[in-house]
Amino acid sequence: MMAADTNLQAWLDTVPGTQPSVVIPYVQSRENGIVRYQLNATKQGLGGISTINQSGDVQLKANTPTAxxxxxxxxxxxxxxxxxxxxxxxxxxxxxxQFECPRAQ
Known part of the structure; x- marks a missing residue:
């Protein structure tokens, strides 16, 4: 069972050569366990505001990055x-x- 204060690492990756950018958030833990996530991406520009909200549960294997x-x-x-x-x-x-959004290059 994973403790609530477990040292979790989280980061974003992007799929090279995709337009628009395909973003993949990853999590890694020192222990096996289940983590629930809530993701919210908000973009504001000349075209208005758009949001992406996703949530779910993932099974983590110790010391293994999990998308x-x-x-x-x-x-x-x-x-x-x-x-x-x-x-x-x-x-x-x-x-x-909190992460900065990847920008088109």
């Missing part, structure tokens, strides 16, 4: 954008992360 989900995101040069990821272990908050 939570994948989603597409098109962020323009002048858009404001952020990705928030909240993790829960055993029903308790286990980590909160």
């Amino acid at each position: 939570l989900t994948r989603f597409s995101l098109s962020v323009g040069e002048r858009d404001q954008c952020k990705i928030e990821l909240v993790l829960f272990a055993n029903g308790n908050p286990a980590g909160s992360y």
Whole structure:
């Protein structure tokens, strides 16, 4: 069973050569366990505001990166954008992360 204060690492990766960008959030833990996640991506630009909300449970294997989900995101040069990821272990908050959105290159 995973403790709520388990040291979790979270990061974003993108699939190279995709337009719009395909974003994949990953989580890694030192212990096996189940983590619930809530992801919220918000983009604000000239075209208005768009949001992506996803949540679910994933089984983590100790010291192994685990993809939570994948989603597409098109962020323009002048858009404001952020990705928030909240993790829960055993029903308790286990980590909160904020990321800059990947931008088209």
